[in-house]
Amino acid sequence: MTEQASAENKAQAGVVLTGVLAAASVATFVWAQRGPGFAWDPEAAQWIKDTIPGLKTIAALVAWPVARQWPFSVAVLGVVLGLGASRHPRAAVEVLGAVAGGMLLYGALAALPVEIAPSKETLFYGTLFGGVSVSLAGDIKPQASAVLWIVTGVLTLLPGLALVSVGHPPSAWVISMLLVASWLAGLHQLIRA
DSSP, rough: OHHHHHHHHHHHHHHHHHHHHHHHHHHHHHHHTTTTTTTTTTHHHHHHHHHHHTTHHHHHHHHHHHHHHHHHHHHHHHHHHHHHHHHHHHHHHHHHHHHHHHHHHHHHHSOOOOOOOOHHHHHHHHHHHHHHHHHHTSOHHHHHHHHHHHHHHHHHHHHHHHTTTTTTHHHHHHHEEEEEEOOOOOHHEEEEE
């Protein structure tokens, strides 16, 4: 297989993945509104609260930068400037686009008259850390990329679990993660095209 054919196959797979994730996001968002939430939300929330200690403290720490706005903005600016100053200026643009898209998604969907809105913190953290991971995946060593993905997973999962402990439904976290994944996949396709 030639290099050009391989690149075309990757591009087609990326488009299909983006479409599937976007469809799953919309379907899950609509499905969650019918309940409101999923039938398993109360049991899942109770299990999370009972199983993982200290989540209320983590929830306060996770929510503070986003609620105050300036700490999260400073973190995004620091990441973007750091990537721009390094050998990864394209990654800086992708991360900035990822976070801006997460903010726009939250603003648009939270304005709708719905019962279950996406989790603001999950959208913001997911697009920031996920944007860094996606944008750097092909530019760094595989071991470093694996570590980055693990850190991204923890830093994206933790806000969702923590916020469930203070009353957010798990379905909002599921919706948010699907939105993050579909936005990052679509943006990555646009940037790399």
